[in-house]
Amino acid sequence: MTPTMLRQLWSVIETTQAQILLKLDDASLVQWLLKQLKNQRSLDNHETNLLNDYLNSKLTLIRDLALERQSTWQETN
Structure with a gap:
């Protein structure tokens, strides 16, 4: 890669909305x-295949970042 x-x-x-990253199940x-x-x-x-494996290994990080963005957005609005 x-x-x-x-x-x-x-x-x-x-650049993807946090809501999308949080609402989809892992495979989706x-x-x-x-x-x-x-x-x-x-x-x-x-x-x-490489990206598929990489993304599967980073799902927790991706969701944590999305949660952080979502909570920051909610605090400012």
Whole structure:
């Protein structure tokens, strides 16, 4: 997995509404994020598998970041 691919993936995660990241179940969230990344760049099967494994290992972090963003937003509004 290239650094550029990782940056693009985390950019997708950071720009996605927290509500979406929190409401989807694990498998749906991974597939949704992969689809968003595929809309930005072409991915071969190997890259898709790597990203799938990576996302599954980072789901707790992704949801924690989304919860933090959501609570910060609620405090300011």
